[in-house]
Amino acid sequence: MTDANPTIRTTLRAEPAVPVSGARIAVLVIALAFLIGAPFFVYPIFLMKLLCFALFACAFNVLLGYTGLLSFGHATFFGGAAYFTAHAVKEWGLSPELGILVGVAGAALLGLIMGYFAIRRQGIYFAMITLALSQMFFFFCLQAKFTHGEDGIQSVPRGHFFGLLDLNDSLSMYYTVTAIFVGGLFLIWRFVHSPFGMILRSIRENEPRAISLGYSVARYKLGAFVFSAALAGLAGAVKALVFQFATLTDVAWQMSGEVILMTLLGGIGTIFGPIFGSALVVGLGNYLATTGFPVTIITGIVFMVCVLVFRRGIVGEINATRLAQKLGLADRSSG
Amino acid sequence: MTQVSVERAVSSEPRVVLSARGIRKDFGGFSAVRNVDLDVHHARVHALIGPNGAGKTTVFNLLTKFLQPTAGTILLMGQDITRTPPDKVARLGLVRSFQISAVFPHLSVLDNVRVALQRPNNLAHQFWRPVSALDTLNRRADELLGLVGLTKERDRLAADLSYGRKRVLEIATTLALDPKVLLLDEPLAGMGQEDITVVANLIREVAKTRAVLMVEHNLSVVADLCHFVTVLQRGEILAEGDYETVSRDPRVRIAYMGTEEA
Amino acid sequence: MTMIFGIPLPALLGQLLIGLINGSFYALLSLGLAIIFGMLRIINFAHGAQYMLGAFSAYLLLTFTGIGYWGALILAPILVGILGVVIERLFLRRLYGLDPLYGLLFTFGLALTLEGTFRYFYGSSGQPYAAPAALAGGTNLGFMFMPNYRGWVVVASLIVCIGTWFLIEKTKLGAYLRAATENATLVQVFGVNVPVLLTLTYGLGVALAAFAGVLAAPVYQVSPLMGSNIIIIVFAVVVVGGMGSIMGAIVTGYLLGIAEGLTKVFYPEASSIVIFVIMAFVLLLRPAGLFGREA
C-alpha cells in the first residue's frame, strides 16, 4: 500500500464522542427554534434549498470527515436520486414519500456500485476514481431517455405527504423538509458515534492494524460509502420535490466540487460545519447571481483561500477557540 | 546466556496449531523466503531469529496472509488458510503485532483496546446504537490494561504515549482478541528495561494457554522465554532446536550471533 | 478489400492513426500530471486550465506581439511555466506535507479561477488560431487523408515525452526529485537545494501542459473551457497507467487514445466512457494500474 499517507490521519481528524454538555443543548435548542421560525423571515424556498444542500454536505462529510475518503463523485447520488424521485413521482404517480424512498434506494445502489470499485484504493486515487465513475453516470443521465436530456424532468408534482400533508403549500413543504433534515442529521450523528463509526475511525487511523484485528476493512468502508450515498440521495430526492424538477446540473462533476467546498468551508469532520458551509456557498451563489461578478472566479478564490489559511473551516476554527472548549462545545482532540 | 528459566511453562499438550509447509515468497526475481517448514505448538513460545533481512517479517506476513505465498501451504488448527484473506485469518484466531508500533494514534488508550474487543463481542456492525453501547467492554478493557500496567494512561491519546508504552498497548490490544496463536514481531524493541521485564513476563503468562511465535533480537529474552528456536538465514532455515542447541551451532554463531558473547 | 469486423482495413488503419494523435495529447498531459504528482504529491487539478493557458498564450502572443506558432511553441510553455513557478512559490509550497487532498482542492480552486477569468474576458465561444503555413494542407497516405499538422503533433509529442522521461528516470536530477518526494529534509541535509528543485518541477509539469495547449490550439477551438473537458479523461488515463509512473503515463496515454479512437468507429456512443470502463476493469484486475509499482 504505497499510497498510504501518514499525514491524512492527523489533518483530517474527527471529533470523538463527547458527553452532552449544557452549552451543547442550548445551542441545539436555539438552532431548532431558528429552523421553526425561519420561514417567516427568510424566503422558504431558499431555506429549503439550503437545507437540502446542508444535508447533502453532511452526508458527504461522513465519508471525508469520518472515514478519510474524499469522494469527487457525490453528485451522482445527489442528482441521481433527484432523477429517480422525479421520475417515480411524475411518471409512475407515486406518492412523495414513496418517491423519496425510490430516490434513496437508487442512490444507495449507485453507492454500492461506485463504492465497490473505489474503495480498492485510497487517498487521491479514490478521489479520481469516484470522479471518473461519476462522469460515467453523468453521460448515462445525459443519454438516458427518462432524464429528458438537457431539459430535465420538469413539473414534478409535489403531492401529499403520506396522503395528508399538502406539499404544494410552501409552509407544509418547508416543515416536511425540515423534519427530514433533522432526521437525516440525527441519523448521521448516530452513525458517526456508533460502534460501527468507531471501527471506521480505527480504520482511518491505522488500516493494517484494523485488518490484523480481524476487521474486513473493505466492508466497513463500503458500508460508510453506501450510507453516505443514501443520505446524499435523500437530500437530492427532497430537492427534486422542492424545486419540482431534476436536471443535469445536479449530476455534473461541478456539483461534486461544490459539496466539497461546502464541507471544507464549514469544517471537515465536524457535525455542524457542513451546514454553515452550504449556507455560505448557496447564499453566495444566489447573491452573486445579481451582482454581475463571475461566480466561478469567486468560488475558485474561496477554495484557494480556505485551503491556504482556513483548513479547519468555520466550525473547526470556532471549536478551536478557548471559549468553545470551555463551554464543552468543542471536542477534545482539535485543540 | 545459558541459564534456563525454571519458570518455563510446562507444555501440557504440545499439539501443533499452526503449521507451514514449504512456504516461499518471491519478490520479482528475488526469493525472500524459501522452503520454510514451521510448526508452532500450543502453549509454547517459539522464537524466530536470524540476521537482518533473513526474512522473518516476511514469514510473519505470509503466515498472517498480509502477503500471499508464492508456494507452500499453511494450516491453522488443521484448516487450510493458504488462500484466506488476512482479516479472516485474524478472525480464525491468528493475530499479529507489527515490527513498528501499530496503535490507533488518535484514539484513547482505552478505545484502542475496546476497538479490538468490539468484534469478538459482536459490537462492530451496530451503526444504529450509541457509542455508549461499548461501555460494556470497559471492564474487560481495564483488566487488560491492568495486566500490562497501562491503567494510569487509560484516558490519554495513544499518540501521546512514549514508544515503549505504545508497544505495550499494542500487546494489550492483541491480547484482547484472545487469539489462539499470537505472532509478535520484535515486541521488545525500543522498550526500556522495566517494560522489557513486564512484557516478557506477560508473554510467558499468556503462552500458557496459547501458542506464541515471536521475532526477537534480544537474545537474553529469547534464551529466557522460548521453548524452541528457529534460525532463519537468507530466507531458509539454518538451524532449529532449543536455545542451547541452536546457540552452540557454529553456523548460527557466524551468521547471526557473532563471535563475541552477546 | 480486407475487412476487419466489418470495417475495411484501410479505414481501420486511419482510425488507429487518429487514435494515436488523440493519444499524443493524453500522453503529454498525463505525463505532466504524473511528474507533478510524482514529485510534489499534488494532483494538479489546474492542469487542464494550464493547458488552456498554453493555447491562449499562443493566441495572445499572435494578437498582441505578432509572434506566430513556432515562437509560441517555445515561448508559451516558458511563460506559463513561469506562472507555475510563481504559484508554487507563493502557494503550493505551503501545502507540502499536508494531506495530498489539500493540494487537489487548492488546484481545483485555481482551475476554477483561471477558467472563470478567461471566460469573463474572452467569452465562452473561443478564439481563432490557425495552423502554421508550413504545416497546412495534408498528405494522402493511401488509406486516409492525413493533415500534415496532425503528423507533426505525433512527432512533437513523442520527442517531448521521451525527452522528459529520460530527464526524470535516467539522470541524477531525476533521482533527486524522486528522493525529495519522500523526504525532502533529508535530501537537503545531503546538500541538495530541494525547494528550488520542487519549484522547477512544478514549472516543468505546467510547461508541458502549456506545450500541449499550443499544439492543440490549431486543432481545437482555443476556448476557456478546453481544459476542463479533457482533464477528467486525463485523470482516468493516469489512474489506468499507475500514478507516479512516468513511463506508465506516456504509454497509457497513447494506448487509451487508440482505444478511444477505435471505439469511435465500432460504437461511437460509448467513446466518451470507454476510458472510464477500461479504468474500472484495470482497477479490478490490477489495482495499482498497468504500470504502477505496488507489491
Add this chain to the structure above:
Amino acid sequence: MAALLDIKGLNAWYGESHVLHGLDMTIHDGETVTILGRNGVGKTTTLRTITGIIRSRKGQIRFDGKDMLSVPLHRTAHHGIGYVPEERGIFSSLNVLENLMLPPVVGKNGMSVEDIFELFPNLHERRHSPGTRLSGGEQQMLAIARILRTGVRMLLLDEPTEGLAPVIVQRIGEVLKKLKERGLTVLLVEQNFRFASRVADRFYLMDHGQVVSEFPVGELPDRMDTLHHVLGV
C-alpha cells in the same frame, strides 16, 4: 588538537517545547565521541540541530571555525557534515544503487563504490532492489554507506545499531574503527552501551537537554555506578 565542532549554550525548540537547554560540546578532529542518555533526553535533537534541520535554535555552533547557524540547510553538507538519521531515510522510489549515489560528493576523501561494496557485500547483491525492500539491517548499512561516499569530514550517526542482529552490530563497529583510521570524526548517539564503549574515545552523558558529564573511555570503569543510575544499564 583543534576543535572541529564547537557548541556553546545551544538551545533548541520544537514549536513551543524547549528541548535543548544550553548544551555545550566540543569535538576534536579525528575523534569518535558518543552521546549517551535515556530515551527522550534530546540526543536526536542535538544532531538535528547541528545539521540545521531544526531551525529554531539559539547559541553557537562552529564547525571548522565557521558559524553554522546562518548556513542554509542544503549547504551544511558542503561544509563537511554528514548525517545518518535514526529512521535511516532510505528512499523507496530509488533502488539501492541510486540511494547510494544520491548525495552529492562534497569532499575529496570519500570512499569509492567498490570499497563500499567490499565493506557491505549485502548491498552489492541487492543493488538493483528498491531501497526500502531491504531489511532493517541492510537499510542501516546503506544509510551509512551512502554518507561515506560523499567524503564529509564529520559523521553524525543516530543509533546505528537499533534493531540489528548482533553480527551486524559487530560489523558496524569494525566499520567505525576503519573510518576512524581514515581520519573521520564521528559523533555517535547510542543506547547500546556495550557497543558504544567499544568504539568511542570519549563520552557525553545527556539529561534534560544538557550535558551532565563528560569523560574519556579510560574512565569508564570508574563511572559505571553513575551510568547505572542514569541509564539503567
Add this chain to the structure above:
Amino acid sequence: AASDGKVKIGILNDQSGVYADFGGKSSVEAAKMAVEDFGGKVLDVPIEIIDADHQNKPDIASNIARQWFDTQQVDAIMELTTSSVALAVQAVAKEKKKIDIVTGAATTDLTGKQCSPYGFHWAYDTYALAVGTGGALVKQGGDSWFFLTADYAFGYSLEEQTSNFVKSNNGKVVGSVRHPLSTTDYSSFLLQAQSSGAKVVGLANAGADTQNAIKQAAEFGLTQSGQRLAALLFTLAEVHGLGLKAAQGLTLTEGFYWDRDDESRKFGERFQKRTGKMPNMIHAGTYSAVLQYLKAVQKAGTDDTEAVSKVLHDMPVDDVFGRGGTVGANGRMFHDMYLLEVKKPEESKKPWDYYKVLATIPGKDAYMDPKKSGCDLVK
C-alpha cells in the same frame, strides 16, 4: 395603470458560463436599448430592467424568478438561456401568473407539452432551425445528408426534425454518427462523414462541440472536397470566435442578421457601440421581446398579466427583429428565419461582415403549426 408604480422586467440568463456569448451581459444592453427606444416610461410609470446570472443552474434560476416575482415586483422575465432553465422558470411564472418570454432556449416543449398561457417563445427553436437548414438547403441542391449528432436528447431532436425536412423535400439521409457531448476530437467522425459521400454534413450539436467539429472539418479538407457543412444551432457570436478562415462555407440558420437591411444595420451599429460586438438572433430577440412587451402593456393600459398576455397573443410584432411577426395560441412567435452561408475571408469587406443570405424562410413556414405542437391551450 401599473399595479405598483413601475414596470419591471428581469433578464435572467447565463452571464459567466458556457452560454455567456449567446446572450449574456450584452442581452441586458439590448433590453435597455428597447426601453430607451420605447421612451423610458410606460403608462407614465418608469420602466426598470434588472438582470441576474443563473449560472445554468435551474435551481438558482427558479429561486431568483420566485424572488423577483414575490418580493421585487418583477412583471416579466426574459431571455432564459438553456432549456432546463427556461422550462423551470416558465413553470414558476405559470404558477405565479407572470409573463416569461424565452429567447435563449431552443426546446419546442416551451410551446408544446409544457406551454403556459403567459409563456412566449420568441427568437428561434429546434423546429425552425431544422426547417431552415434542413428544408431550405435541400432546395439549394444539398439533397443527401450525413449527420454528426450530439448524443443526447437535444441532438436527437435536431437530427430527427432536420431529417424529416430533408426527406419531405425529396432529399435523403445517407447516415449519421452520434458523438458524446464535449468530444474534443472529431476526426474519426469526420472521416466517416467524408467517406459517406453525402453532399451535406449536418452538425446536430451546439457550442464548443460544433466549433471544434467545424475547425477540424476545415483541417481535413471537408469543404474543399466538395462537401457542405451545415451547423444546426450556431450564431454570429460563435462564427466570430471561430474566425472566417475556419468557418468559411458553413451554412446555418439564424432569425436575424445585422447586415440584412438599413434598419438592422442601424440597430447593429448602435448595439456594437454599447457592447463591442454585433448582435445575434438572441440579442435582437431579447430587444424585440422587451419592446413588444412594453407595447402590450401600453395597449392593455395595465401591467396585469392576463390582460397583457392577451394583447401579446393578438398584437402583431413589428420591429427590427420580428418584422411582420405574429404570436400563436401556444405562445410561439412567428417571424422570418434566414438561411445563411459564412463568407470566405476574402469576401468579407468589413468587420463582422460574415454572412451571405441564401434564403429567407417566411415565418409561417419556419415554425410548427400550433395545432400540432401538443400544447393544450390550442383548441
